[in-house]
Amino acid sequence: MKYRAKVNNSGTVELPELRAILLFAGLLLCLLALIGRDIYLQGIRDNFLQQKGNQRYSRLLVVSAHRGMLTDCNGELLAVSTPVESVWANPADININDADERRLNTQQLNQLSSVLGMRVADVQNQLEETSRDFVYLKRQIPPEQSEKVGSMNLPGISLQREYKRYYPTGAEDAQVVGFTGEDDNGQEGLELALQQRLAGKLGSQRVIQDRRGHIVEDAGSLTPPKPGGDVTLSLDSRIQHLAYRQLKLAVEQHQAKAGAIVVLNAQSGEVLALANFPSYNPNNRTRLTPQAMRNRAVADEFEPGSTMKPFTIGTALNIGKVTPETVINTENGVFTIGNKTIHDTHAEPRLTVAQVIQKSSNVGASKIALSMEPEVMWNTFNNAGFGAHTGSHFPGEAIGMLRPAKSWRPIEQATMSFGHGISVNLLQLARAYTIFTDGGELKPVSFLKLDQPAIGHRVFSSKTAEQLRVMMESVVMPGGTAPLAQVAGYRVGGKTGTARKLDHGHYTNHYVASFVGFAPASAPRLIVAVMIDEPNNKQYYGGLVAAPVFSQVVSGALHILNVPNDAPLDNVLPAPTEIIREDI
Numbered sequence: 001m002k003y004r005a006k007v008n009n010s011g012t013v014e015l016p017e018l019r020a021i022l023l024f025a026g027l028l029l030c031l032l033a034l035i036g037r038d039i040y041l042q043g044i045r046d047n048f049l050q051q052k053g054n055q056r057y058s059r060l061l062v063v064s065a066h067r068g069m070l071t072d073c074n075g076e077l078l079a080v081s082t083p084v085e086s087v088w089a090n091p092a093d094i095n096i097n098d099a100d101e102r103r104l105n106t107q108q109l110n111q112l113s114s115v116l117g118m119r120v121a122d123v124q125n126q127l128e129e130t131s132r133d134f135v136y137l138k139r140q141i142p143p144e145q146s147e148k149v150g151s152m153n154l155p156g157i158s159l160q161r162e163y164k165r166y167y168p169t170g171a172e173d174a175q176v177v178g179f180t181g182e183d184d185n186g187q188e189g190l191e192l193a194l195q196q197r198l199a200g201k202l203g204s205q206r207v208i209q210d211r212r213g214h215i216v217e218d219a220g221s222l223t224p225p226k227p228g229g230d231v232t233l234s235l236d237s238r239i240q241h242l243a244y245r246q247l248k249l250a251v252e253q254h255q256a257k258a259g260a261i262v263v264l265n266a267q268s269g270e271v272l273a274l275a276n277f278p279s280y281n282p283n284n285r286t287r288l289t290p291q292a293m294r295n296r297a298v299a300d301e302f303e304p305g306s307t308m309k310p311f312t313i314g315t316a317l318n319i320g321k322v323t324p325e326t327v328i329n330t331e332n333g334v335f336t337i338g339n340k341t342i343h344d345t346h347a348e349p350r351l352t353v354a355q356v357i358q359k360s361s362n363v364g365a366s367k368i369a370l371s372m373e374p375e376v377m378w379n380t381f382n383n384a385g386f387g388a389h390t391g392s393h394f395p396g397e398a399i400g401m402l403r404p405a406k407s408w409r410p411i412e413q414a415t416m417s418f419g420h421g422i423s424v425n426l427l428q429l430a431r432a433y434t435i436f437t438d439g440g441e442l443k444p445v446s447f448l449k450l451d452q453p454a455i456g457h458r459v460f461s462s463k464t465a466e467q468l469r470v471m472m473e474s475v476v477m478p479g480g481t482a483p484l485a486q487v488a489g490y491r492v493g494g495k496t497g498t499a500r501k502l503d504h505g506h507y508t509n510h511y512v513a514s515f516v517g518f519a520p521a522s523a524p525r526l527i528v529a530v531m532i533d534e535p536n537n538k539q540y541y542g543g544l545v546a547a548p549v550f551s552q553v554v555s556g557a558l559h560i561l562n563v564p565n566d567a568p569l570d571n572v573l574p575a576p577t578e579i580i581r582e583d584i
Helices: 017-044 046-057 106-116 120-127 143-152 170-177 189-193 237-253 305-318 353-359 362-370 374-383 410-417 426-432 462-475 547-560
Strands: 058-063 077-089 135-141 157-166 203-209 215-223 258-265 271-277 327-329 334-337 340-343 350-352 493-503 506-519 526-533
Touching: 077 143, 077 170, 106 120, 106 135, 106 143, 120 135, 135 143, 135 157, 143 157, 170 189, 170 237, 170 271, 237 258, 237 271, 237 526, 237 547, 258 426, 258 547, 271 547, 305 353, 305 362, 305 374, 305 410, 305 462, 305 493, 305 506, 327 362, 334 362, 334 410, 340 362, 340 410, 350 353, 353 362, 353 462, 362 410, 374 410, 426 506, 426 526, 462 493, 462 506, 493 547, 506 547, 526 547
Parallel strands: none
Antiparallel strands: 058 203, 077 135, 077 157, 203 215, 258 271, 258 526, 327 350, 334 340, 493 506, 506 526
């Protein structure tokens, strides 16, 4: 059946009534469909739409936390974080060479690359990673650069506040303080060891971007960052500066491979200075080398040589085997054990125990050692902290080597008495000398400023410790191995060490020269341990290479600390023409 339109008398077309109903019904259905779709999207799928909108215009930015400061024991800054800007972009929002105003064009890309000092290809590669919605183009840029980037008003390019670590003392304490990475997290040294205390907690901020990718307002959901805590170290910047300078001079003078120095508070075990050379500038690490980064005072192991003799002789004194006046048959400097022979450079038929220390006799130390059971010696070495961590919690600390006593052969017990066949690090060795300065007790070491001295554990009796201090004072007098360690106005004591270096189990013609001492001897305040690695200027004995560094550092440090004199200012005696050299 066909429906035809009719034309009435006025000329108006009249549609059939059914067709009008169908047309109205169709329009009504379309309207209902739109209403239903609107209800579905606005009600049922509301979260989906908001998520899509947020992806286009909402961003959750990380708000960096301020890292805590590191200061020395007097409040001087050693590490501080300063605010800087980093440049970031959303590659998903940027399509190079697109004409849309939300995109970067070639001219803008070139301009941005020039300001950032980057190759155009490098910037373009990062911006083309459209699978990512956040990339750093360049982090921690100088203020002048960030101002230029901000003034360019580029679509999709934003600045974010971060923090950059600054080290006012530079190379002087680089290995001990360490450094942070781009995220301001500790990477080396105390920055790494104290990460939990120094690091804050990141915050977040939700923001709204316009269609050009610029942030136009905060969306209100701010989680504020929590700043890190400040830490006061035991280091004294004045003594650190002095120690680093004198160490550097010695390494250069003796054309050595490297050197390290440790200065301890003799009563508390606090580390007042720890320096290495070569070093590096932590504020500019573009040419950083592993050689410069190495904290040799903590991470390097070496045979301590004759600096171990006080522990051997102290063991015999402590158990009553000998007294300082006991005479030892040193057999004119030649002592054979099995098929091995131990030599003294300066042949003496007999020496007292005190003279064995003063003149550093290997034969004398060996005979004293062999008069005791190996386990007795091992217990002393172990109680003195050798072969174990110092308790400093410093990253990468070496523990050295102390083999079990049951494996010692007689020749090995003899050589260990004068520091061969055992290895230590310099911080270990300096710490062990607190036994002599604190009445026979070994103190734990600390890189943190202490409110009161830590409690140690007893190794020797106070009488034994006092006897050894007197013996070690004779080492720096004429007739001893270290007259160059003397300090005007103060009594000092210590022990020299010279040891050949091992290479694949064989001794070489390279040496480690060392000296460990204390001052003032009447009431010790400082322990200073010096190690010079491979001196190469025709001098390699500890008394000639390391002892003068001790003298200069102790002299300056005692004046810095206003320690009263315990000797006349003219107490320094002229060094003999031929200084007695310890036996190797």
